[in-house]
Amino acid sequence: MTRLAWLFFVLALFAPETAAASGCSPVARAPARAWFVRASELPAGVVVRLTFLGHASFLIETAGGASAVTDYNAYVVPPYPPRIATMNNAHDTHYTDRPDPRIEHVLRGWNPQGGWAEHDLVVADLRVRNVPTAVHGRFGTQALSNSIFVFEVADLCIAHLGHLHHLLTPEQRAELGEIDVLLAPVDGTYTMSQEEMLEVIEQIRPEVVIPMHYFGPTVLGRFLALAQARGWRIEHRAEPVLDLSRDRLPHRTVVVLPGR
Numbered sequence: 001m002t003r004l005a006w007l008f009f010v011l012a013l014f015a016p017e018t019a020a021a022s023g024c025s026p027v028a029r030a031p032a033r034a035w036f037v038r039a040s041e042l043p044a045g046v047v048v049r050l051t052f053l054g055h056a057s058f059l060i061e062t063a064g065g066a067s068a069v070t071d072y073n074a075y076v077v078p079p080y081p082p083r084i085a086t087m088n089n090a091h092d093t094h095y096t097d098r099p100d101p102r103i104e105h106v107l108r109g110w111n112p113q114g115g116w117a118e119h120d121l122v123v124a125d126l127r128v129r130n131v132p133t134a135v136h137g138r139f140g141t142q143a144l145s146n147s148i149f150v151f152e153v154a155d156l157c158i159a160h161l162g163h164l165h166h167l168l169t170p171e172q173r174a175e176l177g178e179i180d181v182l183l184a185p186v187d188g189t190y191t192m193s194q195e196e197m198l199e200v201i202e203q204i205r206p207e208v209v210i211p212m213h214y215f216g217p218t219v220l221g222r223f224l225a226l227a228q229a230r231g232w233r234i235e236h237r238a239e240p241v242l243d244l245s246r247d248r249l250p251h252r253t254v255v256v257l258p259g260r
Contacts, residue, residue, distance in 0.1 A: 042063050042243070045248075046063060046243040047063055047156055047244060047245040047246070048151075048153045048154075049061045049062075049241060049242070049243050049244070050257075051241050053076045053077075053259070054076045054259045055073075055075070055212070056088070056162070056183075057071045057073065058070045058160070058212075059078050060126070060158070062125050062153045063153075064126070067083050068082050068084035068085070069084075070086050071162065072096065072106075074098070081100040082103060084105045084121070085103045087107070088147055088148075107119045107130070109146055109162060110147070117130060118130070125154065126151060127151070128149060132146070132147050133147065133164055133165075133168075146164060148161050148176065149162070154246070156180050157179050158180065158181040159176060161184050163213075164185065164200065168203050168204070173203055176204060179204050179205075180208065180244075181206055181210065184200070185212055185214075186211045186213065186219070186223040187213050187214050187219060194223045207249050210254075210255050211256060212259075234253075234256065235253050235254065235256065237256065238258070240257040240258050240259050242257060
């Protein structure tokens, strides 16, 4: 049995009801503190709140009381310890060996012992799982050294590409499932070219793309121009916060949250 087939079998046996209700199961389908609110204070109808902390880190808060920070590191600090911390790859601005001990679950996108990193976790109304990828660096390709983390809450699915360096294989695309919101690195150099990143985006076909991992307005502006030329609508937000639910999901929109 292939690894992908085994993954599907295990998920079918053990996935809890809250996760199974999500539409993206793998089936081929540093702002001011005043902007942060606890999940219990989210506006009525909001399923999940995304707050861009900077670089590649987002705070994810759900209506059911779950919280997660992506690419948790020692430089971009969240306003409070999340229940879940994900670290896509072992680069110093994307992880730390000393996470806050109050964090309940620390999920690394690589396996320190080698082999596959495999995570499938449910906390309150949030399911977090990963799809392993590779990193290409000065010393060659490091297989399985990065993970795309997928966050499923209610009927919304959010994917964080991490430090992705290549187009997705058909198997990786199938494992992702249907993604509504994509957090995408658009630096154009350290990960992959912006043209290639747009190919990845078209592979995944989300409704919303949020750029991250860029180094100044010129780099971001070039990506936005390329995206707009491909038919994406561009929306700039004044605050680094995006409240989401199925009925307020924009269509084919790049949402720019302040930060970099």
